[in-house]
Amino acid sequence: MDRVRELQDKIIKLKKEKGITILAHSYQSKEILEVADYTGDSYALSVSATKAPHDTILMCGVHFMAETVKLLSPHKKVILANPEAGCNMANQIEPEFVEYFKKHNPGYTVVCYINTTAATKTVCDVCVTSSSAVRIVERIENDNILFLPDRNLGAYVQSKVKSKNIQLFQGCCPIHAVVDVNDVKKARELHKDALLLVHPECDPKVVEMADYVGSTSGIMEYARKSDAKEFIIGTELNIAEVLAFEMPEKNFYLLSQKLICPNMRITSLVDVYKAMTGEGGLVIEMDEDTIKKARRCIDEMIRLGG
Numbered sequence: 001m002d003r004v005r006e007l008q009d010k011i012i013k014l015k016k017e018k019g020i021t022i023l024a025h026s027y028q029s030k031e032i033l034e035v036a037d038y039t040g041d042s043y044a045l046s047v048s049a050t051k052a053p054h055d056t057i058l059m060c061g062v063h064f065m066a067e068t069v070k071l072l073s074p075h076k077k078v079i080l081a082n083p084e085a086g087c088n089m090a091n092q093i094e095p096e097f098v099e100y101f102k103k104h105n106p107g108y109t110v111v112c113y114i115n116t117t118a119a120t121k122t123v124c125d126v127c128v129t130s131s132s133a134v135r136i137v138e139r140i141e142n143d144n145i146l147f148l149p150d151r152n153l154g155a156y157v158q159s160k161v162k163s164k165n166i167q168l169f170q171g172c173c174p175i176h177a178v179v180d181v182n183d184v185k186k187a188r189e190l191h192k193d194a195l196l197l198v199h200p201e202c203d204p205k206v207v208e209m210a211d212y213v214g215s216t217s218g219i220m221e222y223a224r225k226s227d228a229k230e231f232i233i234g235t236e237l238n239i240a241e242v243l244a245f246e247m248p249e250k251n252f253y254l255l256s257q258k259l260i261c262p263n264m265r266i267t268s269l270v271d272v273y274k275a276m277t278g279e280g281g282l283v284i285e286m287d288e289d290t291i292k293k294a295r296r297c298i299d300e301m302i303r304l305g306g
């Protein structure tokens with residue numbers, strides 16, 4: 001038996017013995033996705049955690065995702081498999097900026113992407129995911145909006161909700177934002193019949209050239225349902241790999257080699273194992289006030305997005 005399979009078996013045994021549910025974001029490695037109880041994007045995973053039978057949740061993803069799980073399941077023990085796994089976009093904004101903006105712009109509704117820390121969520125009005133952002137901003141009972149931290153997702157929302165005054169914080173995902181028009185031209189030249197599917201965290205010029213724009217789950221669903229045989233994938237490498245594995249009859253090409261997120265790749269199967277045995281991992285601790293305030297932002301997302 002190979003070493004990976006051996007470790008996977010130990011993890012599966014430990015899950016049962018210790019009563020642990022494993023969540024893995026779709027950007028995680030195939031070896032981790034195989035041992036997970038739930039896979040998907042960050043919000044879908046948080047909802048799954050609320051329904052999980054176990055009181056201990058192990059999150060294989062980045063820090064803000066584990067925090068979101070804790071916000072939705074405050075009485076459960078939530079462990080981040082690799083304590084070093086942060087998100088460079090979530091860390092670009094501090095709650096103090098939001099407080100300063102609100103003080104000087106009292107008429108604005110502050111909308112934050114789910115890719116923010118729990119501390120930032122405590123001072124925002126409503127949270128969105130990449131798949132619900134347009135719908136929620138349309139439904140907010142205010143025409144003056146500050147969207148943060150991702151300027152590209154914010155610009156995508158602006159292009160769809162033209163009737164509102166949407167100001168953008170100038171943050172971005174450093175992985176998606178660096179893909180440019182030349183990358184699209186090159187990929188299109190190489191794969192003339194392929195459809196281009198991109199995440200709205202990409203630059204607006206890249207988004208404009210796409211055949212489909214959507215969240216990670218949206219891209220995966222589109223590729224599954226489409227009759228097309230070839231796709232250029234404009235989001236993290238692992239999505240292209242997972243799709244290729246799932247549908248060997250179709251061809252998936254990564255839009256650019258820049259689309260590799262080190263934070264998403266930092267978690268290994270060994271980290272998962274050590275987090276379960278108590279030798280590693282990070283238990284997410286959050287005070288009641290943070291939970292209450294940040295949770296309000298998520299509850300508002302559920303109310304408006306439903």
Ligand code: SF4
Nearest residue numbers: 087088089173175261
């Ligand atoms: S790809 Fe990486 S840096 Fe970008 S939003 Fe996701 S976790 Fe953050």
